[in-house]
Amino acid sequence: MPTRWYDATVIGIMNLTPNTRQFTLKIEDVDHFSFIPGQFITLDLPVSEKRLDRWRSYSIASSPSDTNTIELCIVRSENGLGTKYLFEACNVGTILKFKGPDGSFILPQELNQELIMLCTGTGIAPFRSMINYIDQNNLNFNKIHLVFGTRYASGLLYSEQWQKLAQKHPNFFFDFALSKEKFQAFHHGYIHDIYQNRYIDVSANRRFYICGWSGMVDQAVENIINMGYNRSQIVFELYG
Numbered sequence: 001m002p003t004r005w006y007d008a009t010v011i012g013i014m015n016l017t018p019n020t021r022q023f024t025l026k027i028e029d030v031d032h033f034s035f036i037p038g039q040f041i042t043l044d045l046p047v048s049e050k051r052l053d054r055w056r057s058y059s060i061a062s063s064p065s066d067t068n069t070i071e072l073c074i075v076r077s078e079n080g081l082g083t084k085y086l087f088e089a090c091n092v093g094t095i096l097k098f099k100g101p102d103g104s105f106i107l108p109q110e111l112n113q114e115l116i117m118l119c120t121g122t123g124i125a126p127f128r129s130m131i132n133y134i135d136q137n138n139l140n141f142n143k144i145h146l147v148f149g150t151r152y153a154s155g156l157l158y159s160e161q162w163q164k165l166a167q168k169h170p171n172f173f174f175d176f177a178l179s180k181e182k183f184q185a186f187h188h189g190y191i192h193d194i195y196q197n198r199y200i201d202v203s204a205n206r207r208f209y210i211c212g213w214s215g216m217v218d219q220a221v222e223n224i225i226n227m228g229y230n231r232s233q234i235v236f237e238l239y240g
């Protein structure tokens with residue numbers, strides 16, 4: 001089947017942290033945009049003459065709904081062409097071209113395993129989609145542990161939402177790790193310390209989902225395998 005390209009109008013831009021924004025897109029010419037939580041879309045941004053140099057992928061940060069809107073959670077990349085455009089030239093009303101959804105970073109069929117979700121920065125986006133989907137559809141799940149890392153407390157993403165969900169679901173909980181700052185009771189250090197201590201007793205009924213940039217993802221995969229887990233218990237999405 002030929003790739004379908006869509007036009008999407010930017011209908012909202014919200015600052016989430018000093019360098020991260022949520023973009024809300026309304027997809028034109030469809031009533032409903034269908035995707036599986038965890039999937040991404042690919043924007044064709046006007047930043048180069050060459051087609052392939054214009055493409056940037058972004059995980060969908062919202063959960064599927066009956067509407068034609070989706071949310072993206074995007075961090076400004078230093079010297080990055082795509083995010084320079086998105087942060088400096090893209091406004092409410094701008095039309096973006098995209099293809100998708102794509103990707104196989106999705107929840108397992110059964111939620112009867114423990115799901116440990118590891119991420120840094122905007123790697124939290126697909127997990128927000130998955131967790132909101134589970135919550136909004138009242139799906140039964142065994143346990144979800146979200147472990148989110150960032151440098152400073154100012155980089156925390158959607159923290160109020162995680163707190164509310166943890167109050168609502170006793171089997172959902174989260175940890176924040178701040179690598180460059182001591183703040184409240186949050187872990188001071190990297191996310192790796194958290195799962196390495198907590199899941200040292202290997203269980204076959206546990207699956208690790210990891211999302212973010214290669215430095216963190218590669219390290220987490222290596223650590224989890226060294227802890228004695230099977231490679232098949234690890235699923236990851238690499239941002240670059």
Ligand SMILES: Cc1cc2nc3c(=O)[nH]c(=O)nc-3n(C[C@H](O)[C@H](O)[C@H](O)COP(=O)(O)OP(=O)(O)OC[C@H]3O[C@@H](n4cnc5c(N)ncnc54)[C@H](O)[C@@H]3O)c2cc1C
Pocket residue numbers: 040056057058059060073074075076077078079080081082083084121122123125213237238239240
């Ligand atoms: C499947 C997929 C889903 C993605 N989802 C998201 C998402 O939801 N949110 C999001 O912000 N980004 C996401 N990305 C990354 C995104 O596609 C771009 O790579 C990013 O926005 C940088 O684009 P740029 O044009 O500004 O920088 P470029 O000029 O393309 O990149 C500059 C270089 O820096 C690296 N880089 C960029 N940002 C970082 C960073 N923060 N940490 C470490 N290295 C970095 C890139 O890999 C590249 O090598 C995703 C990538 C993939 C493949």
